[in-house]
Amino acid sequence: MNKKKIDEALSNYTQGLRDDREIMLEIQSELRSHLDSKIEELQSRGVPEDKCIDQALKSFGPPVEIADGIEKVNAARMKLRARIKKFGMLLLIPAVIACAIFSLDLSTIFDIRNSFDQHGFPAIFDSPKDTKFFGLISKYTTEEKLILYGDRSRKLKWEQQKAIWEKFPDNKMYLANYILILLSEFRKKNPEKVLPELKLAQKLDPDNALYNYIAAGIYLEDACEQEPLQRKPGQKIFEYKLIITDKQKMDKAVDEYLAGTEKPFCRDYTLNLLQKRLKIIGPPKNVLENLQQIGISAGVMLPHMLYNRAISRNIWGYAAILAKQGKTNEAVRIVRPWKKYLTQLTGDSKFFIEVLIDLAIAENADKFVPEVYREAGKMELAAKTKTEINKIITIKSEWEEERKNFNFDCSRENFKKIAMLAGMMLPAIGKFDYTPEDFAISRKIEYIAIEKIALKILNIFLIICLLGAVFSTILWRIKSKQRAMLLLPDSTTFLRVFLYGLIVPITVYLLISESGILGGREYNIQANCAGLAAQLLILLFFIPVLTFKMSRKYVRNRCFTQNVDLPDNLPDMVVKVAFIGTCIILPVLAMFLVTPFKETAFIGISFFIMIFLLLVPSWGILAFYQIKTFLFSIFRGGKYAVYYGALAKTLIPMFALAIILLSVTVKPYLDWREANLISKDKLIYGSPKTFTRVENQVTTRLRKKILKALGEPENTVQATEYRD
Secondary structure, X not given: OOHHHXXXXXXXXXXXXXXXXXXXXXXXXXXXXXXHHHHHHHHHOOOOHHHHHHHHHHHHOOHHHHHHHHHHHHHHHOOHHHHHHHHHHHOHHHHHHHHHHHHHOHHHHHHOOOOOOOOOOOOXXXXXXXXXXXXXXXXXXXXXXXXXXXXXXXXXXXXXXXXXXXXXXXXXXXXXXHHHHHHHHHOOOOHHHHXXXXXXXXXXXXXXXXXXXXXXXXXXXXXXXEEEOOOOOOOOOOOEEEEEOOHHHHHHHHHHHHHHHOOOEOOOOHHHHHHHHHHHHOOOOOHHHXXXXXHHHHOOOOOHHHHHHHHHHHHHHHHHHHHHOOOHHHHHHHHOOHHHHHHHHHHOOOOXXXXXXXXXXXXXXXXXXXXXXXXXXXXXXXXXXXXXXXXHHHHHHHHHHHHHHHHHHOOHHHHOOOOHHHHHHHHXXXXXXXXXXXHHHHHHHHHHHHHHHHHHHHHHHHHHHHHHHHHHHHHHHHHHOOOOOOOOOOHHHHHHHHHHHHHHHHHHHHHHHHHOOOOOOOOOOOOOHHHHHHHHHHHXXXXXXXXXXXXXXXXXXXXXHOOOOOOOOOOHHHHHHHHHHHHHHHHHHHHHHHOOOOOOHHHHHHHHHHHHHHHHHHHHHHHHHHXXXXXXXXXXXXXXXXXXXXXXXXXXXXXXXXXXXXXXHHHHHHHHHHHHHHHHOOOOOOOOOOOOHHHHHHHHHHHHHHHHHOOOOOOOOOOOOOOO
C-alpha cells in the first residue's frame, strides 16, 4: 500500500489544525481509520490495490472542502496556545500599521511645510516637530514656543515678535529682534514708523550703536539719491553722483551716524537669537531637519545691512561734497571715525553677507576718506589712511583669488567627488581646509537621504500590496465559501521566500552601499545618478517581484496536487517578450551598478530613461496580462476562487512581515547611520553655526583678517556671545 500518498492526503486534510499538534494527530488517526476501512471494502470488491487509495481519497470529496470543514468543526477545540497563536496572526495587521507609520515617518513630510512664510521670516515650527505623538503632546514649553515664533494669536509678524520682548522687557536680544522685524516690515512702505521705537531702544540699550545707524539709514532714504553716471568703456563698476534732496534729513543722518561711532559697540544679536532657537529645536538627526535648520539660518532678517552700506556711501560721499565746497572741518569730522565705524560692524559680523558688506564699506572708505583728507590739506593723514584701507581691500582681492584658484585647482574629476550641496556652495565661498574624508562624509549623508526616500517608497508599495491582498482574500473567501483556501505555507516556505525575496536583495544592496567598491559611491549623487537609480531600481524591483513569484509558485504547486482549478499559464508570446526585455534590462542595470556613468546628471538620467523605455513594454505587458486575468476571474464567477484566495492569503503575511522587517531593521540602521554621519560632518551638515559650517569657517577667517588690518587683535569680537 502507498503509505506516503495517504500521509500527504491526511496532512493536507488537517492543515488547519497544525496550531494544535494533539488535535491534528487525533483527527488524522480518525481519518486514517476511515480510509483503511474504505480501502479494505474496495479490495474486497476486487479493485486493484493501486486504485483503491485513489478511489478511497476521492470518495472523501474535494481536499480543500474537507480541510475547510475539519478546520471549522474543530476550531472550538483548539487549545489556549493555539488560540493565542491565531490571535497573534490577527495582531499582525495592527503591527504592520504601527511599523508603517514608524517607517514612513509622516512627521518629516510636514517638517518642510511652511519653512518660510510669505514675509520671508521662517515659520519653522508649524510642523509635527512642535509636537510628539501626532500632535497630542507639545514638544516645547509655552515659553519656548513664544521664543521660537512669537505670539501667533497676533495678526502681524512684527506684533508677534514684539510679544517676545514684552514677555522679557529687560532682554536686549529680544528688543533688537523686534526692531529688526519691524524694520523689515516697514523699510519700503513707511520707515518713519520705526523711528519712535528706535528712540526707545536707544534708551534701553544706550551703549549699542545699532539703533543710531538704523535711524541714520532711515533719514538717508529721503535725504539723498544716487544718479547713475555714464559707464566708461571697460569700466566694470557703475559710478553714481550723489544728489542731496533734503539737507535737514541729511544732517540728522550725519548726527545719528556720529552718535553711533561714539558708542562702545554695534550689536544686532541675530546670531545669539538664532543659536538660542536652534538650541531649543535640538541638533538635527536627519538631512530634512538639517536643511530646515539651514533654511532657518538663511531666513535671518538683516534689513539694517543695507543701511550700513548706504551710510558709508552716502554720508562719506556727502563729506566729499562738503570738502570740495570748502567745508573741510565738517567733512573731516564726518570721515574721521571711519575706522571705528568699520571696526564696530566687523566685530559683529557673524554672517558671510555681513563680511562682504564690511569689505564693500572698506571700498567706499577708500573712495571718499583719503579724498576728504587731501581736500583738507592733510596729505600725510590721507596717505596713512590710504595704506590702512588698502590692507582691508587686499583681503577681498585675496579672497576672490582664492575662489578662482579653487575652480582652477579642483579638477573636474575631483569636483564630482564633493557632495552635491557642498559643491554648490564651496566655489562661491572660496578657500576651505578640508580633506577627501570630509567630502566623503557629506557625500554619504546625501546617499543615505535618498535611500531613506527609496525605503519609504518601497514600504508604501508593500502596504498597497498588503491591502490589496487583504481585500482579495476577503473577496475570494466569499466567492469560494471556504475559509481555509489551502491555508498558509509552512515555516520552511516562509523562510525561503524571505531569504531570496528580501534578505538577499537588501544584503547585496547594503554591501554595495557600504563597501564603496562598486556602485560609484566615490562620486556624488549628481555624477552617479544613473548608478544610484540602477541600484535602487534593482532593490525596489526584486523584493516585491521575487516575493510574489515564489509565493505564486508555492500556491500553484499546492493547487495542482489538490486538483484545484488553475488559470492558464501566461501565453508564450508574453513570456518571450518579458524574457527578452529582462535579458536586455538587467545587463544594462548591472553595467550602471558596477561602472556607473560618471558624467553629467542630464546624460545619466537620459540613459536611465532608455532603461524604462525597455522596461515598460516587456514587464508592462506581463503585468497587464496578470491583472486582466485576475479582473476577468472576478466577474466571471468563482472558478479560480480557491487559487486566487490562497495566493492572496499567502501574500498577506509575506508582505506584512516584509514591512515589519524593513521597519525594525533597515530604517533604524539608516536613521542611526545618517545621524552618526551628520554629527561628524564638517562642511554642510550638523548644527549650523550661522548658515553652514563651511560658511562659518570662511566668515570667521575673513572677519579676523579685517579686524587685524584695522589694528585690532585677532581674538577681538566687539559683539561677544550675549547671555540673556
